[in-house]
Amino acid sequence: MRSASLQIHLGFKLATAALAVAGSVVLLMALTRLIPGDPATVILGSRATPEAVAALNARIGLDKPLIEQVFSFFGKVASGDLGEDVFNGRPVLSLVLNALPNTAAVAVAAMLCAVALGVPLALFSARWPGGKTDRMVAFLSVGFISTPSFVVSVFLLMVFSVHLRWFPVLGAGESGDLGDQLWHLVLPTAALAAGWVGYIARLLRSSLLEILGENHVRTLRAYGVSETKILMKYALKPAILPTLAVLGMGFGELLGGAVFAEVIFNRPGLGSLIYDAIRTRNYPVVQGGVFVIVMLYVLTNLVADLSQSLIDPRERARLTSGRGH
Amino acid sequence: MTFNPTRRQVLVGGASLATIVALGGVHPAFAGADRAKITVRVEKDLSNLDPANRSGPIDLNVIWSVQQGLISFKPGSTEWELDAAEELEQVSDTEIRFKLRSGLAFTGGYGDLTAEDVKFSFERFIKPDAEGKPVTYAKDWSSLDRVEVTAPLEGRIILKNPAPALYTIALADGSGRIVSKKAFEALGKDIATKLIGSGPYVLKEWTPREQFVLEINPDYKGPIKAHFHQIVGKPIGEQKTAEIAFKSGEIDFTAIDPENGKSLAALPDASITEIPAIDYVWFGPNIEKAPFDDIRVRQAIRYAVDIDAILQGAYSGLYPRADALLAPSLLGHWKDAPVHARDLEKAQALLAEAGHADGFKTKLTIEANARYEAIAQIIQANLAEVGIEVEIEALESAAYWALGENDASKDLELSLIKFNGKFDPGFQTQWFTSAQVGQWNWQRWKNADFDALHEKGGVTVDPAEREKIYIEAQKLLDESAAFIWITHNLNAFASRKWLKPGVLPNGNNWLYTAFTQATA
Numbered sequence: 001m002r003s004a005s006l007q008i009h010l011g012f013k014l015a016t017a018a019l020a021v022a023g024s025v026v027l028l029m030a031l032t033r034l035i036p037g038d039p040a041t042v043i044l045g046s047r048a049t050p051e052a053v054a055a056l057n058a059r060i061g062l063d064k065p066l067i068e069q070v071f072s073f074f075g076k077v078a079s080g081d082l083g084e085d086v087f088n089g090r091p092v093l094s095l096v097l098n099a100l101p102n103t104a105a106v107a108v109a110a111m112l113c114a115v116a117l118g119v120p121l122a123l124f125s126a127r128w129p130g131g132k133t134d135r136m137v138a139f140l141s142v143g144f145i146s147t148p149s150f151v152v153s154v155f156l157l158m159v160f161s162v163h164l165r166w167f168p169v170l171g172a173g174e175s176g177d178l179g180d181q182l183w184h185l186v187l188p189t190a191a192l193a194a195g196w197v198g199y200i201a202r203l204l205r206s207s208l209l210e211i212l213g214e215n216h217v218r219t220l221r222a223y224g225v226s227e228t229k230i231l232m233k234y235a236l237k238p239a240i241l242p243t244l245a246v247l248g249m250g251f252g253e254l255l256g257g258a259v260f261a262e263v264i265f266n267r268p269g270l271g272s273l274i275y276d277a278i279r280t281r282n283y284p285v286v287q288g289g290v291f292v293i294v295m296l297y298v299l300t301n302l303v304a305d306l307s308q309s310l311i312d313p314r315e316r317a318r319l320t321s322g323r324g325h
Numbered sequence: 326m327t328f329n330p331t332r333r334q335v336l337v338g339g340a341s342l343a344t345i346v347a348l349g350g351v352h353p354a355f356a357g358a359d360r361a362k363i364t365v366r367v368e369k370d371l372s373n374l375d376p377a378n379r380s381g382p383i384d385l386n387v388i389w390s391v392q393q394g395l396i397s398f399k400p401g402s403t404e405w406e407l408d409a410a411e412e413l414e415q416v417s418d419t420e421i422r423f424k425l426r427s428g429l430a431f432t433g434g435y436g437d438l439t440a441e442d443v444k445f446s447f448e449r450f451i452k453p454d455a456e457g458k459p460v461t462y463a464k465d466w467s468s469l470d471r472v473e474v475t476a477p478l479e480g481r482i483i484l485k486n487p488a489p490a491l492y493t494i495a496l497a498d499g500s501g502r503i504v505s506k507k508a509f510e511a512l513g514k515d516i517a518t519k520l521i522g523s524g525p526y527v528l529k530e531w532t533p534r535e536q537f538v539l540e541i542n543p544d545y546k547g548p549i550k551a552h553f554h555q556i557v558g559k560p561i562g563e564q565k566t567a568e569i570a571f572k573s574g575e576i577d578f579t580a581i582d583p584e585n586g587k588s589l590a591a592l593p594d595a596s597i598t599e600i601p602a603i604d605y606v607w608f609g610p611n612i613e614k615a616p617f618d619d620i621r622v623r624q625a626i627r628y629a630v631d632i633d634a635i636l637q638g639a640y641s642g643l644y645p646r647a648d649a650l651l652a653p654s655l656l657g658h659w660k661d662a663p664v665h666a667r668d669l670e671k672a673q674a675l676l677a678e679a680g681h682a683d684g685f686k687t688k689l690t691i692e693a694n695a696r697y698e699a700i701a702q703i704i705q706a707n708l709a710e711v712g713i714e715v716e717i718e719a720l721e722s723a724a725y726w727a728l729g730e731n732d733a734s735k736d737l738e739l740s741l742i743k744f745n746g747k748f749d750p751g752f753q754t755q756w757f758t759s760a761q762v763g764q765w766n767w768q769r770w771k772n773a774d775f776d777a778l779h780e781k782g783g784v785t786v787d788p789a790e791r792e793k794i795y796i797e798a799q800k801l802l803d804e805s806a807a808f809i810w811i812t813h814n815l816n817a818f819a820s821r822k823w824l825k826p827g828v829l830p831n832g833n834n835w836l837y838t839a840f841t842q843a844t845a
Contacts, residue, residue: 035723035724036720036723036724036727036733040730053730058458087372087373087380087517088373088517089514089515089517089518090518090533095533098533098534154565154569157566157573161573162572162573165573165574168573168575169566169570169573169575170559170561170566170570170576171535171536171559172535263562263566264563264566265566266559266560266561266562266563266570268533268534272534272562273534276369276370276534276562279722279723280723281723
């Protein structure tokens with residue numbers, strides 16, 4: 001019975017995820033065709049004759065009705081084919097798979113970095129609320145959150161690449177050279193993580209203060225448990241749940257939203273792949289790239305959702321007692 | 326448990342960090358210049374390496390260095406020199422004979438370069454491709470009737486009509502590259518991504534969106550020598566990133582915004598090159614739409630707009646003014662073209678005469694970018710002074726250029742346009758012919774005399790006669806008052822002091838073989 005309830009919960013989540021993916025792709029295909037401009041104009045430029053444009057559109061399937069294009073896309077996806085780049089016929093799947101590790105690396109590194117800095121800052125703030133440390137952390141957090149990442153990026157580049165020449169500006173590093181790839185990862189990670197450090201620090205601090213004001217914490221204090229132990233052992237676990245949910249969303253967002261860092265640092269990732277493809281109306285690449293991002297976004301949210309269910313004893317009890325999803 | 330770092334711990338930590346950085350040293354990307362290799366920035370990635378279906382100058386520049394033509398452009402010039410051809414003779418207005426050098430061979434084991442390859446390479450422009458479609462650059466060889474092979478290394482190019490522009494538009498340009506027939510048949514559609522040639526360089530690597538690497542072709546037997554063992558091209562779309570990468574030393578050559586030339590020139594190892602371009606930037610009304618169908622309104626607009634203020638405000642006073650279609654370096658440049666100075670009184674009088682003394686409302690369509698927005702705002706302010714209220718419509722690039730399709734330009738009112746120039750004047754005049762209304766003639770101006778002059782210029786062989794024809798054609802454009810010229814643009818490049826870039830006069834095309842070490 002308990003296992004059946006868990007299965008229903010999981011099934012519901014998976015079905016919602018599949019619907020979200022399908023809906024997003026259909027919406028995207030409709031939107032991309034609504035905006036003016038097409039690949040033929042971009043490819044053929046000022047030499048485009050109506051005949052050449054029509055011929056190119058026919059070659060890449062843009063002359064077919066939208067609904068036919070949608071079914072064709074999902075049909076191909078089912079067989080592991082995301083279509084071909086309209087400019088040179090390269091398989092979109094290989095373009096996406098080449099770009100994905102560069103994006104995933106910077107997203108994971110930025111999140112880890114943000115957690116590694118944001119959580120201790122929140123703990124310091126919550127340990128001495130209203131004190132100098134708290135005020136300093138609040139100031140820094142708001143500063144990090146409100147500074148646009150592209151400003152941080154340019155600042156980091158000017159200091160660490162142009163003046164100090166410690167870190168490179170361009171690309172993701174030599175393939176097969178892990179050291180070089182890590183070296184190229186430092187500045188984009190710092191630029192992306194900065195805002196998240198502040199965000200995590202503020203969010204977790206609020207949750208911690210809320211938990212620290214509850215009755216069971218007062219009881220712990222009455223028993224003489226040290227503040228640090230209360231913070232680390234009894235308050236952090238429940239307080240981190242809302243942050244975990246935000247991190248799940250944030251990670252998904254970083255996968256698609258790291259575009260500015262990819263453009264400024266010239267990283268050949270998924271965000272910049274889609275950005276360039278939109279500018280040139282390279283529809284198969286836009287569709288394939290967005291499809292993969294939506295899949296990852298939905299997946300990370302699903303994982304965050306399920307892990308929250310596992311960490312939170314109340315949620316776990318609700319599911320295993322069979323009280324719906 | 327609390328963490329209270331002591332002063333000693335802080336000092337040790339700081340020293341450790343400094344040591345790590347010191348031991349790590351400077352990243353290899355910043356290592357001293359390796360003069361056998363240069364790294365250049367290209368604005369976008371390679372796209373299609375089939376010369377007949379290439380997608381722009383980035384592709385063409387690489388194709389040029391890998392594939393030979395019968396002739397090729399001389400470095401820094403619009404003139405040509407012999408390349409794969411040992412001899413090339415214009416036997417008559419419609420026949421060109423050629424004799425290939427012996428010993429030229431394609432890379433990848435695709436055999437010797439022969440007259441059959443020349444025939445195949447040129448005739449594919451006038452025949453439909455495997456899918457029955459014309460190739461993208463079919464128009465470049467529209468005058469071609471056939472190529473006859475008279476010996477393994479000799480042949481005749483037979484034209485349907487005289488075509489003096491053929492040398493610069495096709496033979497020396499991308500459409501004149503000689504592809505291997507065998508390679509083409511073996512590679513199929515991979516011809517778009519695998520470049521086989523007989524030229525000074527081979528395309529050793531193309532990692533999409535990361536870099537391409539050109540390396541000297543050890544088997545090359547032609548006359549054009551490459552100077553750097555390796556040329557690495559890095560696609561960097563963002564201008565600011567490119568300039569930072571140049572400052573940091575990661576790239577040796579990049580196109581820059583001329584306005585940033587001064588700050589980059591201050592770098593100790595940087596050199597800035599400026600080359601007047603042959604593009605044409607102009608704005609004008611759709612003359613099919615009222616009130617622009619009245620020439621007095623068009624003339625009033627031309628009097629009302631301050632071109633010099635645009636050049637100061639939007640181009641920092643660095644770009645040269647254009648007074649006609651053809652740039653000074655082109656055949657047919659009209660050096661005595663009238664310079665239309667601003668005259669508000671005349672503008673108002675003309676508007677009153679045309680029945681628009683109180684002005685009217687209109688829309689100016691532009692491609693969205695900071696410079697064009699600045700131009701549009703100056704035009705808006707200028708025209709407001711004579712009562713014309715201008716709404717600015719800024720369209721994203723692909724949406725803007727889609728106006729060239731499906732007769733979309735019929736709904737335009739005023740539009741600001743920039744076209745890239747080519748080395749033959751006929752390339753520039755073609756967009757203003759009546760046949761282009763509905764496609765690229767957004768002013769929708771039709772003039773039978775202009776059409777006839779364009780046709781005549783295309784088949785006239787004598788350069789002096791051609792020059793007269795194109796000047797006459799530009800006079801007609803001027804009389805229409807439908808085209809208000811702004812600038813021919815300016816190209817600027819930053820390079821290391823030890824590097825001399827091989828840029829052609831239009832600025833967009835580079836000969837990688839002409840990149841050399843600068844002499845003191």
